[in-house]
Amino acid sequence: MTLLIDLFQAGVDAVGGRQATARSLQQFPLPDRIHLVALGKAADSMAAGALSVLGDKLVSGLLVTKHDHLSEEVRQDGRIECHEAGHPVPDAASLAGGRRLFEFVNTIPADELLVFLVSGGTSALVEHLNEGLDLADLKRDTDQLLASGAAIGEMNRHRRTLSQIKGGKLASRVNCKVLQLLISDVPGDKPGDIGSGLLVPDEATGMGPELPVWERIDTHIIASSGIAQKAVADAAIERGLTVRQATGNLDGDMPDVVERLAAVLKDPDLAPGVYIWGGEPTLVLPKSPGRGGRNQHLALALSEVISQTQAVSILVCGTDGTDGPTGDAGGMVDNETFEKARQAGLDIADYLARADAGNCLQKLDALVTTGPTGTNVMDLAIALVGGGDKS
Template sequence: MALDPRRALLEIFEAAVSAVNGARRVREFLQAHPPAGPVHLIAVGKAACPMARGAAEALGDGVRRGLVITKHGYAEPLPWPVLPAGHPVPDSASLAAGDRLLEYIKELPPDASVLVLLSGGASALVERLPEGAGLEHLRSLNEWILASGRDISAANRIRKRLSLIKGGRLAALLSPRKTLCLAVSDVPGDDPRYIGSGPLVADASIGQEPIDDAPPELRALLEHAPPVPVEGDPVFTGVRFEIVARPEDAKQAAARAARERGLAVTCEAEPLAGDALAAGARLATRLLQSGPRRVHVWGGETTVRLPYAPGRGGRNQSLALAAAVVLRGHPHSFLLAAGTDGTDGPTDDAGALVDGETITRGEAAGLSASGALARADAGTFLEASGDLIRTGPTGTNVMDLVLGLRLPP
């Protein structure tokens, strides 16, 4: 039976995402390592609801109380309050969620055991700011960071400076309670300091990220932000941190799914990073140099430097369109780039699946690929070419996945 390349890549992507589903990973961990007694649950991130559901499935009545904070549109029915908030740019609901979180913690008994479920997106979804800072400053901070082209690690170092929750400050709020954190990693190297801006771990790098390009008012707030707890502080004594799903897990699951379809696989070790347009061209060139019936698997996150008044799209759509420019005229080459969380930038699309005819289809609709890339408007072009991917919430968030496939002529 002939292979349908587009269907195959979509199925491989779905298999990768399913393997790192937050509910599944949390349930399996807690069944293998059950807590000694009842726990009070805090779940924050784009995968917060599935992770909380996994905890409920594993522990049942062993969860005494819970508070869940997730992205608008990602909420689902749970036995505990679910608070939707803004992402990627925080909103008033993000600050309200921060207030509710602090109230919840104050109500916990000092000898309570706490289960924190953490996933990507937490940085924007929940916040408590120092005196003198408000929502307008928080929005301005995130808009500046997103437009600056900084990677996620650099962005989180800056966010921590202006937060009363991030950078180990949540550990200080929960101390002296014993806290188990189960995390879904969305950062390079799975560094706990950068997952959700590291609310439960110390980070000596806070303050090291240059902020000379920040707007003056933001720079003043950042320079006078309150200190964070340092390595060795007693507030970290009762914290245990476990990563239950990683970007590498998704890559390996994609590789298995490709092999099951009779395809050879190259699982690229170097994480995706840097400019999305340069990465798209580089990956497409690599794909064209590959042998037939071989799938290339990349993972990571690129960045896009946004112009004034950017158009529709995100980094995966930009990467995919830049790749399509290189793949033009190669009808047997295909590349999928998508966010494992089901979103790409401030859109409802996960990314795109392009091929050697993408540019021709978009131009037939009167659009220019180079113009779309310059305006950060890849989504408009890819909608016209019929190449956008929409998955809805996936229940996880382990950075982005890029899959390339070449077939014989």
Template sequence: MSTYDVARMRGDADTVFAAAVHAVDAEQCVKSFVALSGDTLSIDDQEYDLGNFDRVMAIGAGKATPRMAVALESVLGDRITTGLINTKYEHTEPLSHIETVECGHPVPDQSGVEGTNRILGLLDEADERTLVICLLSGGGSAILPAPVDGISLEDKQETTRLLLSCGANIVELNAVRKHLSRVKGGGLARSAFPATVVALMLSDVIGDPLDVIASGPTVPDTSTYKTCAEIFSKYDLTDALPTSVAERLRLGLAGEVADTPKPGDEALSRVQNVVVGSNGLAVAAARMKAEELGYNTIVLTTRLEGEAREIAQVYSSIGKEILSSGRPVPPPACIIAGGETTVTVAGSGKGGRNQELALAAAQQISGWAPIVIFSGGTDGTDGPTDAAGAVSDGDTISRAEAAGLSPNDFLKNNDAYHFFKPLDDLVMTGPTGTNVADVAFVMVGDA
């Protein structure tokens, strides 16, 4: 019997994933950057004398923002004058000084609009003696909706659905969101001016670009209406856009409506932006844990992107190469990657990018028993499901076929959730309180 057999590797994959998620716990990430000594609030390399402020506001949005708020309350306590955050349904945490509004994700809903309007109402009261601490995390783009005049929530929802279904990546999606919003792309900071704003960001975006995390509500925007037009053209969506969105695009291209704030805009001159956690931290922790468990490891990338099915083929090829030749590292091996894939939706099933990747990989490694492929979202929710992801191995397809499940049919219908559920191969963590995109492992045993 192999020392690193499939049963052990599947258990080890869960352990490595848990270590990755723990390393980016939103509460601890914030506490590592924020400290209070007397009246001096230290945030990264900046110090703020709270005696210079009459009010301290806490605002924000994202799936991990409630955990970030727990940390902020533990540091500032009743020094927080008022606070309001938006988060995804069922992602709340007990808070004493900061109110929480639950909202829709990944498609924005009316609750999100109402919560965002209330946040903007708080910012209307901000002045030069106000310190605004903004807590931003993955999901913030959908969870902080404030459509520009002339565009309804329904039209914004439809535009989001179009982009999600065609396989647009997060950078492209957020560029469009900024130009349909009053708060994204620096709009929130503009609303807070002349207050001092500190944004603490938990990044779920490849490379951690500040202007893309939660669509950059406190950051100058480098995208333009021309960028949006090119995105719509790339995915052949121009003629499918809601009329109001197409009209906004026309006006923007013609210079008849103002673009988002750009670098050098005075409204963003009193802002400090700090990334407190990222995918790189999660991947590093995963590697450390895998090595503790005895695996030879390689970090493939923290910038993974592309179609989930195509990435699955790459992962599978790496696993087979290790098993066949011991390259690039010999078994027992754990190849680790972080980032975020996409899915071009053609069916009507239920699933997410991690589940789709695992299903496509299962077909590729069928019969290669000592290979395990695990893919999971660090937030605990993969797409519109209650699963973080899924795990597959060389026996997954044979077990599925014995249960009367056709892998091809489920993959064609983008229905990975219902493929893996009866096999008990979904990764179920519940909401984790963090969100730094996805991590995946290719594990190869010493057969």
């Protein structure tokens, strides 16, 4: 199933933070004095891409990323203040990073430029809470949202009510022009849902689009799930494979997503080739979940779906290289995985009910581990049917 890994990597490479940021910055005229903010799980790679273009024009910077997602290349640049914080559950470092962000953007002179880079994970990684709230409140709120299976847009809308910086409120601290580049990790690529819309208009928070500050903020989405899915399809075609479904939808509640993919994969007229989906399913967790994340859960659930088919394999992975609170990206199964589990005495239904797909997949040698990828455009599922109809 190495081919599936290669196709997944092609999708990830097309939306890599370093490449996408550098490519985008080269399209804009840049002044001689520039400040940088990079936030999210792809902050390190986006900052590296910015450095390759900005060079000596960079005056100062602030970066906040997930623990263990910071490279020495960026860390050693003395102009950039680096923080590592908690994800998916915020920690004390998330509050420290949020406070520094609140302070930092306010120090930039009006006649200089701020390049503001945002990627998935930002909502948990930076926070400056409203007066009267503390970390315990934030953790409890986040745990409840995660356990409920709330979609990312719903979670971020709720987070704005707790925050002094989200829902466009950070813009009230900005005096300079801003070039904002976003890597989308949300369905529909809505800027206000990416990182909870730190510098995006939001009527609900009193930061509506009529305010003068928005005339200084220029926003662009530079990477998305659609771009990644197209790259997977292009890579398959380059390898002589037939792409039967170039794009599909993984958004929605997990049972609905499983049913949606099953309708395709169990079709008696299913033709050999490659089938691609992108998005982010939501999973309601039990009180004490086991090991895993939504991608591992979906992969394990699909192992039963394809168990009665011929020559079908499927990879389901997070494009950021992490699935839930684990170090794995997801899982990869085929039409023989379910029977292997049965012969090994593994009850897949029980593992799924306990949200413990990771432990089951590990015993089946079906986990996919990539490490941090430097981007985050939600998840990819790639199915290979009948060898992909390779010509």
